[in-house]
Amino acid sequence: MELKTSRLDLTPLDPEEHADALHAAYGDPVVMSWWTRPATATEAETRQLLAADAAQPGAALWAIRRAGDPAAIGMAGLLGGTAIPGLSWILAESEWGHGFATEAASAIVEHAFGAAGHDRVEAWVESTNTRSIAVCRKIGLTERGRLAQRYEHRDRPHEMIVLGRARHPEPTSVLHLEPVLPVTDVAATTELLRAALAGRVSFSAGEPPEVAGMVFGPWSAGPSVQFVRKPRGECAPVVLTLDVVAGFDELYAAVTAAGTAGVEPPVREPWGRREFAFRLPEGHRIVVSTPG
Template sequence: MDLRTSRLELLPLDPDEHAEALHAVYGDPAVMRWWTCPERASVERTRQLLTEELAGPGALLWAVRRAEDGAVIGVTGLLGGVALPGLTWILARRAWGRGFAAEAAAAVVDHAFRHVGHDRVEAWVESTNTRSIAVCRKVGLTERGRFVQRYGHRDRPHEMIVLGRAGTPDPVSVVHLQPVVQVVDVAATAALLVAVLGARVSFIAGEPAHVAGIVLGPWSTGPGLRLVRPPRGECAPVELVLDVGPGFVGLRESALASGVAGVEPIVDQPWGRREFALRLPEGHRVVLSTPS
């Protein structure tokens, strides 16, 4: 089904028909900077990539054609083989800065809700990709969460933002989850987390302290936990897993430098993660994990 906007025509993607024109997109390193794979070296490699993307279960992809001159300038649509419909778009560099991406993405979102029957769509955008984040906001997607990912051609992991939009307002939304960890010395443990993990103390109460809020980062809110002193000083050990990004190795160095006991070696896990752990004085095991 063709889709039309005031300036664009969205045509069902045909790898054989559109690969040559789209190689100007997928063969450009600047355009592919945030993509899941590096730039394609040939028209045939571009055709192969388009074919693979179309093969995902539930994929709906369109070639973006400019109405004024008939030039094919990119691709937009919904990714297949994902848990929730994944909004995607990519445009030739010559088409940047004119609002085409938001115009095309808005048409896809409208089609997804009105004609396909989806009740929500989401987009995964790298946190440094400010252009794509702006497109998401223009078409009504808002931030729903963050996680760390590493593409196979990258030498470092990166932070991804999940932005989403529901067809009707969500009746209930869990905004934040905060585990509670029992510790004998709240103030000392808070200071240790500040030194090792770059955490921030959002509040601390009592003399001596019996409760503290810890934010695992420099901002006013974000991933965090609450430290509490148990009534009788007995703490059942727990395990916490922290998903971290490019600073993974530096965090282990900070842990070793702080003198905290039980800093374990970095291990490559079979589920595609690199991990190391440290232990708090009460025996709590804190695992720091990043994509391999």
């Protein structure tokens, strides 16, 4: 279905017809800096990539054209094969800075909530992709969560922001899930995790502490855990997994240097993660995990 905006015509993506013009975007390493794969080397490769994306079940992709001009300047649409319809957009670099991506994306969201009948759309954007984050915000998507990811062509994991918009505005219910671990010595535990994982005590009550909260990361809010004091014998061990995106090897070095018990060195797990683990004195197993 054709979509029109004041300055743009959006035509259903046809890899055969549009690969030629869209190679200016998909073949450009700068434009592809944040894509799930490197820039394509040839127009034929661009065509294959477009055909693969268009063939995903549920995909609805459009070539972006200036009104009345047959040449595609970019692509935008809803990715297929995702649980929640995922917005995607790309423009040749020469077309950045005119508001075209926002104009196209806005029409696509209207289509998603209108003719397509979706209740939600979301976009997964790398935290350094400020232009794309700006597009999301301008079309009403707000941050819903973050996750660590690693692309095959990169040697490091990166931080993805999941932004979303619901057709009918709704309050967010669960903001954060905070595990509460029983430990025999709250102060010793927070000191150990300060040294090992750079955790920060956010609150503490009692002398010696009966309960304390610990936040990971430098900001006022972040992943957190609570510790409550229990007598020995009342601390059934649990496993806590920390999803980290940067500094995995440095954390391993710090954990080892902090003299923690039961350190299990990093291994590459079959589910595609690198993980190491250590134990708190009560037997709780702390697993530090990163995309492998």
